[in-house]
Amino acid sequence: MYIFGEEDINVTLGELEKAVLQFFWKYGEADAKQVHAYFEPKRGGTLNTIQSTLDRLYKKGLLKRHKSGYAYLYQATKTKDDFIGELFVDLTKDFFASPENALHAAFSSLSSSLSDKEITELEALIDRHRTASDSE
Numbered sequence: 001m002y003i004f005g006e007e008d009i010n011v012t013l014g015e016l017e018k019a020v021l022q023f024f025w026k027y028g029e030a031d032a033k034q035v036h037a038y039f040e041p042k043r044g045g046t047l048n049t050i051q052s053t054l055d056r057l058y059k060k061g062l063l064k065r066h067k068s069g070y071a072y073l074y075q076a077t078k079t080k081d082d083f084i085g086e087l088f089v090d091l092t093k094d095f096f097a098s099p100e101n102a103l104h105a106a107f108s109s110l111s112s113s114l115s116d117k118e119i120t121e122l123e124a125l126i127d128r129h130r131t132a133s134d135s136e
Helices: 015-027 032-043 047-059 080-093 099-111 116-134
Strands: 002-006 009-013 063-068 071-076
Touching: 009 015, 015 032, 015 047, 015 071, 015 080, 032 047, 032 071, 047 063, 047 071
Parallel strands: none
Antiparallel strands: 002 009, 063 071
16 A cells, blocks of 8 residues: 655555555546556446546546546556656655655665665766766
8 A cells, every 4th residue: 555645645555546546547548438448347336336446546647638528538646667766766755854865765775675786777877967967
């Protein structure tokens, strides 16, 4: 279960909500019938359940929507990377007084479970970010 904080509000995500977010990160924009058609063979469930899930994610600020004919078209408000980054910061800030200490502690803990390939990819990402920041 994800807990995602925005200011003083914690948002809890259930399994279907997480799966629906993954759907939108992969496919972009869709209406409730398209989302239901995707999940129905894999998970079963009703269109009403999908509509309720989409509405909950919209109210939590994780999906945006606009009318198209009689239906709403939904899409994620954040990229997967942005969401995970904000989740990461939110989780660590509660345990450490200084955000810098939280970041160091989290990376230290995370890095012990990473493979050499994953560490190399992370180093390359940091180098790209550093180069982009230097050129601004």
